[in-house]
Amino acid sequence: MKPGYEEAFSNLQSDYISLCLEYAEGKAEEVFAYLYRTETMRMFNVFFRSDGKILAASQLVTSCNDEELMETGRNDISKLEEICSEYEAAVPNEIRMHYDVKTGKYDAEVAYEDYSIKDKVTPFQVFMNWLKEERVKQ
Numbered sequence: 001m002k003p004g005y006e007e008a009f010s011n012l013q014s015d016y017i018s019l020c021l022e023y024a025e026g027k028a029e030e031v032f033a034y035l036y037r038t039e040t041m042r043m044f045n046v047f048f049r050s051d052g053k054i055l056a057a058s059q060l061v062t063s064c065n066d067e068e069l070m071e072t073g074r075n076d077i078s079k080l081e082e083i084c085s086e087y088e089a090a091v092p093n094e095i096r097m098h099y100d101v102k103t104g105k106y107d108a109e110v111a112y113e114d115y116s117i118k119d120k121v122t123p124f125q126v127f128m129n130w131l132k133e134e135r136v137k138q
Contacts, residue, residue: 005087012079013108017099019076020046023069027060032134033097036123037077038114043123044073047131054135094123096130 020031023046030049036042046069048060057066084091094111116122 001089002087005083005089008083008087009080009089012076012083013095013097013106015079016044016073016076016097017106019069019072020048020099021101023057023061023064023066024048024050025061025064029101031097031099031101032130033073033095033099034123034127034130035073035077035080035095035097036093036126037080037091038093038116041116041123042074042077043127044070044077045124045127046070046073047134049134052138054131054138056131094126 016033016035017031020033021028024031027050028048029051031046032048033044033046035044046057048055048057050060057069081091083089090112092110092112093114094109096109098107099105115126
């Protein structure tokens with residue numbers, strides 16, 4: 001891995017959170033963004049905490065097209081691949097990002113193993129399970 005990778009990787013994650021915050025129009029207390037990629041599949045999705053409730057993107061902002069948000073997120077996965085290629089780093093299969101708007105605290109879980117083959121689950125199932133886990137915490 002070449003020098004500069006951590007900064008480029010962090011900047012990309014910041015771009016994803018910024019994309020989500022822009023979509024949320026100031027209504028989000030927390031952002032939960034999910035990115036999944038393999039050679040043949042790309043997925044991006046997000047949910048939010050607003051007024052203490054966990055909401056899907058379409059539940060938070062009904063005036064916007066959440067498909068544009070998801071498409072932009074999926075398309076930006078190519079930036080992740082470019083960064084990893086440029087800095088000779090392994091490309092993650094999964095990134096779970098959590099950002100607390102009030103405190104500015106950011107956490108991410110990065111995985112390099114394709115669980116969909118081993119565990120026979122889809123990325124959408126994993127995303128929905130994460131959303132359900134956060135709803136239970138409410």
